[in-house]
Amino acid sequence: MAKKRIAIIGAGLGGLSAAVRLANAGFDVDVFEQNNDAGGKAGSLIFNGFRFDTGPSLLTMPNVLKELFSECGENLQNHLHLKKLNIICKYFYHDGSVINAFSEINEFGKEIERSTHEKQKTLKNYFNYCKTIYDLTAELFLYKSPQQASTYLSMRAISTLFQIKSIDPFRTVHQANSLFFRDSKIIQLFDRYATYNGSNPYLAPATLNIIPHVEYSMGSYVTRGGIFSISKALKQLAENKGVNFYFNAKVEKIEVTRKSTRGIVLGGKFYPYNAVLSNIDVLTTYKNIIDVDSKKVIDKLSKHDLSTSALVFYWGVKGKNEQLEVHNILFSEDYKKEFNDLFTNKVIHNDPTIYIYISSKYEPSDAPKDCENWFVMINTPPNINQNWEDEVKRFRKIILDKIKKTISADIEDKIIAEKILTPIDLEIRTGSYNGSIYGISSNDKFAAFLRHPNFSKDISGLYFCGGSVHPGGGIPLVILSGKIASDMIKKKYS
Numbered sequence: 001m002a003k004k005r006i007a008i009i010g011a012g013l014g015g016l017s018a019a020v021r022l023a024n025a026g027f028d029v030d031v032f033e034q035n036n037d038a039g040g041k042a043g044s045l046i047f048n049g050f051r052f053d054t055g056p057s058l059l060t061m062p063n064v065l066k067e068l069f070s071e072c073g074e075n076l077q078n079h080l081h082l083k084k085l086n087i088i089c090k091y092f093y094h095d096g097s098v099i100n101a102f103s104e105i106n107e108f109g110k111e112i113e114r115s116t117h118e119k120q121k122t123l124k125n126y127f128n129y130c131k132t133i134y135d136l137t138a139e140l141f142l143y144k145s146p147q148q149a150s151t152y153l154s155m156r157a158i159s160t161l162f163q164i165k166s167i168d169p170f171r172t173v174h175q176a177n178s179l180f181f182r183d184s185k186i187i188q189l190f191d192r193y194a195t196y197n198g199s200n201p202y203l204a205p206a207t208l209n210i211i212p213h214v215e216y217s218m219g220s221y222v223t224r225g226g227i228f229s230i231s232k233a234l235k236q237l238a239e240n241k242g243v244n245f246y247f248n249a250k251v252e253k254i255e256v257t258r259k260s261t262r263g264i265v266l267g268g269k270f271y272p273y274n275a276v277l278s279n280i281d282v283l284t285t286y287k288n289i290i291d292v293d294s295k296k297v298i299d300k301l302s303k304h305d306l307s308t309s310a311l312v313f314y315w316g317v318k319g320k321n322e323q324l325e326v327h328n329i330l331f332s333e334d335y336k337k338e339f340n341d342l343f344t345n346k347v348i349h350n351d352p353t354i355y356i357y358i359s360s361k362y363e364p365s366d367a368p369k370d371c372e373n374w375f376v377m378i379n380t381p382p383n384i385n386q387n388w389e390d391e392v393k394r395f396r397k398i399i400l401d402k403i404k405k406t407i408s409a410d411i412e413d414k415i416i417a418e419k420i421l422t423p424i425d426l427e428i429r430t431g432s433y434n435g436s437i438y439g440i441s442s443n444d445k446f447a448a449f450l451r452h453p454n455f456s457k458d459i460s461g462l463y464f465c466g467g468s469v470h471p472g473g474g475i476p477l478v479i480l481s482g483k484i485a486s487d488m489i490k491k492k493y494s
Ligand SMILES: Cc1cc2nc3c(=O)[nH]c(=O)nc-3n(C[C@H](O)[C@H](O)[C@H](O)COP(=O)(O)OP(=O)(O)OC[C@H]3O[C@@H](n4cnc5c(N)ncnc54)[C@H](O)[C@@H]3O)c2cc1C
Pocket: 009, 010, 011, 012, 013, 014, 015, 032, 033, 034, 035, 038, 039, 040, 041, 042, 054, 055, 056, 057, 058, 059, 060, 249, 250, 251, 252, 279, 280, 281, 310, 312, 377, 426, 429, 430, 431, 437, 465, 466, 467, 468, 472, 473, 474, 475, 476, 478
């Protein structure tokens, strides 16, 4: 019997995860990517002797990658060299204090006892609380689709539903953290995890406190060759399994007849497929690529806040800064105001929290001798036609001043190479709707149920994976989205 043919649009990490799994299950898989390489947001930028990861900089839940490789009979270690971080992130506060977030919980506990009024015991209790949320939700909400009845047919699922209070959806991240801790610096540190999917800690449900468990108890990693090596390894694995890649191939249309997907249109030509899996942002897919009226779905998704976007400066810097770690945060003074600006006023806060990632600290070949590659990012609202040229100028200065003030490093004259990423660039280069990184935000207690599912309820043969659909954004979750979508395709077409 002829193999069933699947088209995957987009070679982001979600699309790659699905491509590997479907090819491994015997499907004939073609991946169409508008750019000239795989990775999407997890790309690589090389200029003037510097190399940068374009987007993600930290890997959590490496088990998700391990599972993907072992599903194909491969050992992850033979394809990727993961390095566990000792200091996950170094936090700098406006009052001059510094906290190293050690991955080892006792060491982290000692650090917070040294620098704040919090006790090690409180930290341990907090991590136990985060673990409870993970244990109750991971299988149900990360590995399966909450929009499918079959998900609820296990004892574990029933038990989770009976313990809904323990997954903490009725308090916000900030409310829960403020009840655990008294020290505003530690509250700010843990509130920050809501930004991992572009959300507001003052609105997002405390269920997102699953993230500290994932980061500290399960470990945080970087990879030799930078995070981009994950995209490269998955593309290689897909090719080994027989996936065909078409680069510089921007799909124009998903053809639908009588509520059923027929194939795709590329370069004005129609190519038939049994099913189509879109790895592009779901709103972009419905608005620009599906050739039937999708107003109902678009209206439903548009009711919710979009997640944040980002302004990123990729700076090649002369000299080495000994104060900074691989990952660093320079916090804003008024976190609540920062999020109010981002989500309500839809402007960048004038004292933004700054994230600095320097991969050359663990991968020296990413920068010339005696130099470093600084990836400097601030959160922004999605693109609503702001004047990004002006914003770049304004925030370049604000960022440089804040770096100077916080870590006494005057780097302006040491920047010898520069490129910039704005929300518009993100939209153009990856298809993210208005440059929002993670689709709709999780600023709602029912967030887990509001994300678009990995399949279309109205169009047969149309599937979705990637950061804008279930289970959400970030490397491990988009890889799981590829798993959930490919499981659905396997079930229907095998
Ligand atoms: C600045 C930044 C920092 C981040 N930091 C982290 C981090 O530290 N840790 C973490 O886990 N995650 C992080 N993330 C999030 C993570 O990068 C994303 O969630 C993940 O990489 C998205 O994968 P995806 O499967 O959704 O695909 P995407 O990366 O969105 O890729 C979609 C692909 O579809 C292609 N495409 C779009 N339209 C078409 C078309 N018409 N035809 C063909 N191809 C098309 C695009 O070119 C793109 O390659 C960060 C993201 C950004 C932007």
